[in-house]
Amino acid sequence: MEPFRLTATEALRLIASGRLDARTLMESCLERIAARETQTRALVDFDPAPALEAAQRAGPGRLHGIPFGVKDVLDTADLPAQYASGIWQGHRPRADAAAVAWARSEGAVMLGKTVTTEFAVRKPGPTTNPHNPAHTPGGSSSGSAAAVADFYFPVAIGTQTAGSTIRPAAYCGIVGYKPTFGLIPRAGMKLMSESLDTIGVMARSVADCALFAGAMARRDLGDPERKTERLPRVGIYLSPAWDGAQPETVALVERLRDTLAGHGVPPVPFELPAEFDALYTSYHTTVQFRESAMSLGWELAYRREDISADLRGLLDQGLATGEAALNAAYAGQARCREAFDACLGELDFILTPSAPGQAPKGLADTGSSTFNRLWTSLHVPCVTVPAGTGPDGLPLGIQLVARRGQDAQLLAWARWLQHIMA
Template sequence: MSSDLITLSAVAAVRMIRDGRLTASDLLQAYLDRIASRDPTVRAFAHFDPTQARAAAAATKPGPLQGLPVGVKDVLDTADMPSQYGSPIWANHRPKADSAPVAWAGAAGAIVIGKTVTTEFATRKPGPTTNPVNPAHTPGGSSSGSAAGVAAGMFPLAYGTQTAGSVIRPAAYCGVVGYKPSYGLINRNGMKIMSDSLDTVGVIARGAADCALFAAAVSGRDLGDPETKPATPPRIGICQSPAWDLAAPETQALLARVTQALGRAGGQVSQRELPAHFNQLVDAHPIIMNNESARALGWELARHPDQISEGLRERLAFGLDQPPSALQHAYQVFETTQRGFPDAIEGLDVLVTPSAPGEAPKGLEWTGDPAFNLIWTSLHVPCVTVPAGSGPNGLPLGIQIVGRQGDDRAVLAWARWVEAAIA
């Protein structure tokens, strides 16, 4: 049955297409059927044209992503679809060229199935997307449509971007896998940049192996064979992180439960907290993020301030109000902690830490707190969230695997190991 096709992993589906056991058009049709039944509630798309998607599937080219539908967050430019950045200022905007992530996905044989909903400029006012597990709750943000669409079975792969927690948190809230690579691993040319020091293109899928397949294909990096399992268990540091005071009871119980499961699976598990000076990132991150975002939106602030949401205008004003001394100190904190992180996890392969404070909050006006993400984004290190059960309201919980900058291949491999250990 065609409905069974959407349960295939991306790794399995592309293998079947290459072997001639499945066509790109048949795979796409299964996803189009799913979209027809689920998207009226989930509302993952900012732009969707099934006729355009079918034409792309019929013309798909060989490659590592051959025939795989991909949702593209609407802060990444597309030449043949609107790129509106979640803002009325850019309604119906049509760029001349694809962004680099979109271009390289196409070169690898992927099919852009549509543009997915983002919060306003990937930072503030939420769009209409709902959590596919419970539509009364947020899917998280800012990669709202990408995470919800993958979780609802509307496409197997999606692009997200992260400045604070915009890949990891929505993936965790929706019960899928999110991978925020090392800063700069996926080229972001053609992205609507907000914070040059932080913005990172990431990917969302149903499994860590699919994330590895996707990211390797579009980055040209060696991220390992997505189907190869590590030969030995990892050395894991359980890290509550400076955000632990915000952990809901379900998250506190989750970390304890995961710690036990990793130990039973053979992991060398120990407690490891970051040195005290890393706590300065909690204050440094919003200073840098909001100042750089305000500078990035100079044209919008000058020409269309009334079309920027009140909440975003407040954060941009906060950023612009920072004195030079505060900015200089914040950048120094970034530099010092980024340089010192390898020493902070000496003797470990990865840290394991919560992906979010708890379950997805109720309502659609707030996408949740990125407190358990912004430190790792500031450090430019790779992070992967994998599903780890559910909370008291039946909504998904995630656990986050964090490693050294540039060690993405190993972090993805350990994420697959953690997936199996806690399943």
Template sequence: MISLAELQRRIDAGELSPDDAIAQSLAATSAHEKSIGAFVCRDENPRAQSAGPLRGIAVGIKDIMDTADFPTEMGSPIYRGYRSRGDAAVVMMLKQAGATIVGKTTTTAFASVDPTPTLNPHNHGHTPGGSSSGSAAAVAAGMIPLALGTQTGGSVIRPASFCGVAAIKPSYRLLPTVGVKCYSWTLDTVGLFAAGVDDVARGLAAMTGRPELLLPSSIPTPRIGIVTQDFAGAPEVSGGEALQIAARAAERAGATVHGVDLHEIVAEAWQAHSVIQEFEAHQALAWEYRENYDAMAPLLRARLDESKGTAPAAYDEAMGVASRARHALAKVFEEVDVLLTLSAPGAAPQGLDSTGDARYNRLWTLMGVPCVNVPALIADGGLPVGVQVIARYGADAEALAAARFVEVALRRKWR
């Protein structure tokens, strides 16, 4: 994989020009794209910007985000060839930080559940996850050092786990969703993929103009609470093993690690997520569903068919549960700095007819808290499995620092 931090170091030291850094990413993409299929479209001759912290950094944009320079097709024939007149807010944030947008990455239709043709770089017979399939795979294959995705259920953290890359789903609305195709306005969150936690932190800090998101020179030792999410069902062997390995590594590195029980209302919120998601999806995708029903992706269309009778009262009740759960979760962080839990049930499932299960992600998306994926082990078939580090709402810097602590601890373990 390409390290954003290393590219920045070399560019700042004058060892590598921004144009040469972009050329390296283009060469890597040319070498791997035919076998992975991570991009929908690419700029064959992009030019590096001369200024900004992300100069020389090639970025892929999930194809549900508006880009004036590329079509935005949203994984659907309904929008084939569609071009917006301007860029989404997050795309402009990248450009203003000096980044070079090199192409659009694959997405499931409207960031839902119908798989893309993208392959997992570690094992082509397994899914890369979704809905941010192309962004995760492009970074994992070493094509580009940074990519944007979105998460409504588990569409950043889960593909990051399956593809073995670092990723952050930031606190809700740290990154604006203006110009991003909406599925659920209560849940949709823009996230980042990169090779490691430091790379993710640098990308997010540069985009937002928040230097406090950069990792400190000395990482504080966190108090870690382990959450197994029993209400979401048992994990696969590889998922459970990843969590145990990460917890033991963190403890050996000096962290305080112990189990945490979540309030019952939090488990209720896990169930409320799907009610909120699908009720809002019916409004966000009303035109597509009514006027282009036959062109809708089959799994998404079936999901909307099944949920179209949801009453407003059920939605209101689910929103109330979510609000109470956020208050209950905030109290947990009075005793611990971060939570450590599963990023996915296990390694990427075999076959390309599914993007995997988001059951260990959707609660945290609804809670709006920052989540960072850290690769924890390599399972059978060369498939990565990650864990996620979660901090209180707004504590993205703390989440990144603790994730870096876990990342380093895991590396020490394998020496």
């Protein structure tokens, strides 16, 4: 197997045994990028020579010698951070974002900055879906998802304000993990929503997600490859967005019901109280666009015309939000967060779609976050795992959701689900 096809955990085993070295792994990844980047267009910036030198010097740690990509809304000291905005073209931060710094401290080697939408909100970049370049890779973590799926590097950093980690991972057929809010430090990120933005990770295995996120968070997220001691208690939640589910997603949920039942885990229908619907219909977007407008205060004040018209309209909408509506949204989110654990009862996790269906055709739109923003509002951990293909042979994903703080348990169950679906 070519080294670029290895997962991070596979590569680490080979490096530890002396059968692979970090420079050879990096050379293989760079060869893959050279062969694929003209089509996939996942990278904003990368520099092969320093990456090779860094691989040669890679220190010991949990991520010794592992190449990784960084979504271009996180600062990096040795490559520009431009946030997909002409306003910040050529911007060179002095320091790495905390997540990047901690990954490097564990021996990881940053290979490049990945494409995002403008400020991780609107105006998609040029990235294509590696499974079919006529289709979107999703967004806003489009470059991170496409690069991991196309074997540029085994792991990458993404972010999520609504569905920007889970959805592109599902569209590109990889694993995406949005941790409990705040698990991975956000210092040095171009923050758009104070109460929603969450740094997440993308990989080709659940174990890699646990490893990479754990290193950046300086936490132990367990070993998802360890055999679980009992069968889980699973609920299936169709969500308020179910009317928008495409036929392939409807069929996927039915297949999962049968698969789980066949493994002795008949899933139970799960519902949330009526107020949770408002997270989907109003609370989330009210908070998101108000906070995004406030975060882009300097850009709106001094470079307003350099913000795309679509994004500018959303920011103006956020600024126009009335006090009563804003307070109601914050209060509603708080009530739902407080109530969610009890709603799960004895369930270990719930299954719900990762996206409406397969990746839509065209690059002008990154798809809908309707199956994601409820969970982002709740600050709960989510994992999407590959779950078959749609009518055009494009990947589908299924999303697992658990209580806040139960990240290690959720990752273990995600690995279990992947195993029974294989």
